[in-house]
Amino acid sequence: MLASGHLANYLLLLLKGAAITLELSLGSLVLGSLGGIVFGAMRSSSTRALKAIALVYIEAVRSIPFVILLFFVFFAVPLALDMDIPPYPAAIAALSVHCSAYMAEVVRSGIESIPEGQWEAAASLGLPYYRIMRLIILPQALRVMIPPTIGVYVSTIKESSLASIIGFVELLGQGMAIREANALRGSADVLVAVAFGYFVICFSLSQLGRYLEHRTARELPPATKWTKGAIARLLVAGRPETEAVRQTS
Amino acid sequence: MGIYDLNLRVLVPYLPVLGWGAVRTLEISVLAILLSFPLGLVGALMRVADNRLARAIATGYVETVRNIPLLVVLYILFLVLPLYGVRINSLTAGVLGLAINSTAYTIEIVRAGFASIPAGQYEAARSLGLHRLQMLCFVIVPQVFRIVLPTLGNQIVSVVLGSAQASIIGVGELTYQTQSIGSSTFRYFELFTIAALFYIVCVQLISLLWRLLTGRAAHAPLGT
Numbered sequence: 001m002l003a004s005g006h007l008a009n010y011l012l013l014l015l016k017g018a019a020i021t022l023e024l025s026l027g028s029l030v031l032g033s034l035g036g037i038v039f040g041a042m043r044s045s046s047t048r049a050l051k052a053i054a055l056v057y058i059e060a061v062r063s064i065p066f067v068i069l070l071f072f073v074f075f076a077v078p079l080a081l082d083m084d085i086p087p088y089p090a091a092i093a094a095l096s097v098h099c100s101a102y103m104a105e106v107v108r109s110g111i112e113s114i115p116e117g118q119w120e121a122a123a124s125l126g127l128p129y130y131r132i133m134r135l136i137i138l139p140q141a142l143r144v145m146i147p148p149t150i151g152v153y154v155s156t157i158k159e160s161s162l163a164s165i166i167g168f169v170e171l172l173g174q175g176m177a178i179r180e181a182n183a184l185r186g187s188a189d190v191l192v193a194v195a196f197g198y199f200v201i202c203f204s205l206s207q208l209g210r211y212l213e214h215r216t217a218r219e220l221p222p223a224t225k226w227t228k229g230a231i232a233r234l235l236v237a238g239r240p241e242t243e244a245v246r247q248t249s
Numbered sequence: 250m251g252i253y254d255l256n257l258r259v260l261v262p263y264l265p266v267l268g269w270g271a272v273r274t275l276e277i278s279v280l281a282i283l284l285s286f287p288l289g290l291v292g293a294l295m296r297v298a299d300n301r302l303a304r305a306i307a308t309g310y311v312e313t314v315r316n317i318p319l320l321v322v323l324y325i326l327f328l329v330l331p332l333y334g335v336r337i338n339s340l341t342a343g344v345l346g347l348a349i350n351s352t353a354y355t356i357e358i359v360r361a362g363f364a365s366i367p368a369g370q371y372e373a374a375r376s377l378g379l380h381r382l383q384m385l386c387f388v389i390v391p392q393v394f395r396i397v398l399p400t401l402g403n404q405i406v407s408v409v410l411g412s413a414q415a416s417i418i419g420v421g422e423l424t425y426q427t428q429s430i431g432s433s434t435f436r437y438f439e440l441f442t443i444a445a446l447f448y449i450v451c452v453q454l455i456s457l458l459w460r461l462l463t464g465r466a467a468h469a470p471l472g473t
Contacts, residue, residue: 063406063452064445065413067424072445075428075437080253154316161318165417172321188329195321202316 010178010190017174018197024088024163024170025156028095029103032156033149035096036103041133043108054104061101066159070094074166091163099156106148110141143216150209154202161198171197257439263430270426271447277340277422278409281347285408286401288348289355294385296360307356314353319414322346327418343415343422351408358400362393398466402459406452413448423447 042054061069074090085093114137122132164173175194179187260267295307314322326349327342337345366389374384416425427444431437 059453060449063410063449065410065424065448067413067416068427068441068445068448071424071428071437072441075431076441077438079435080438082253158318161320162414162417164320172318172324176324186332188325188332191321191325191329195317195325198318198321199313199316203312206316 010182010193013174013178014171014190014193014197017169017171017194018201020174021157021160021170021172022201024091024095024168025153025160028092028099028160029149029153029156031092031096032099032152033103035100036107039100039104040107040111043104044111058101058104061097066094066098067162067165069098070162070166073097087163087166087168090166091160091168095156095160095163098159099152102152102155103149106145106152107141109148110145111137113144114140147209147213147216150205150212154205154209157202157205158198253438255439256436259434259436260430260439260443263434266426266430267423267443270421270423271451273420274409274412274422274424275451277344277347277415277420278405278412280344281351281408281412282405284344284348285351285355288352289359290390292352292356293359293363296356297363311353311356314349315357319346319350319411320417322349323414323418339415339419342418343412343420346418347408347411347415350411351404354404354407355401358397358404359393361400362397363389365396366392395466398463399460402456402463405459406455409452409455410448 039054039057042050043058045051070091073094074085074087078085118136118140119132122136127135160170161172163170164176167173169177172194175190178190292307292310295303296311298304298307323342323346326337326346327339330337330342370388370392371384374388379388412422413424416422416428419425423444427440431440434440
């Protein structure tokens, strides 16, 4: 049953599958974040129509099982458009749409965590909406948004395992292919190795998210110089240049 | 590239099959929830227990299950267990997989509920001379219950969404029927739109009903 001898031969293939899983999920997270910023900003805007459109989109996508979304892109859209969609673009498109709805909620709560006074101060300086957003709100909201974004990444990685059923060979797809090709159906070790692979990836990312969350919660709200360098450093190290704030009582 | 012509008439004979699929979806979701909510409470009690072994087991379970995709859990139940002589059909594997997954999340939800009870409540209960079981049953758990009720609604929704994955190991629920009818009629567009609408309506109804049902409980005063 457990034939660990086999495993060494397949380890490289499984590692490759894991790399493809990470890549597929990261690509979808990036594309989904772009959509998430748009829908999240719409959701927290004061225009009623924009708010309603964003709400309907977010609620609809979050109420559809990802399998249905994936099958829709892979089976239904090609029929409607009369063109072939290969597994990789189908998986990335479906995951991005899925991701964008969850990221929209992350962006919305990030934006709403910034006190009203910041908006008022910026507006009274005569800045237009998109500049307030770009220069004042988003840079601060970004800090709050990092831990939940990692959470969305972890759940995207888990959902991406479903890409294997439309024939895309990521970590789980690789495992299933190895089982089929090597007559290993009678052995448990490949699937257990796949489960372990997902566990290692998701567990370490979750721990990173938890660590960042604790640190964000611990620190006082800093007065930060949001230079390009500071944002770059934040993205790399998670720690912007901060000046201690004296809280005036 | 022509304009796709929607054809719903072809699907009329298949509507009963879709309907029974939807019933099966709700059935496996209800079974998984009925299994996972009590187990979630037990697991959460273990997570906050003084016993180090109980804590370690519960924590290990939660971390393991939450970091493995549901589909992998389903595959392991359905493909690996039979190798060890456990006879399991797809329906049982589907319900078990959903329950295993949901239990892990429920434990975390209920644990967060325990964490939000002020220490004063425990101290007050102890100073009244209640022993441990009385304290839990009459003081702590009722409050935890009220706190976690709204979040448990989200958990029900995510079980219903997850149940679609049971189609992959052959449970004949809505997603499975949708796909199998699609492969014989090629009306994938109409079929998946219908399925998506069903899930949207279903999930929104569950959220609404749960809010209505628990709104009262969440605000009712405690005690007799």
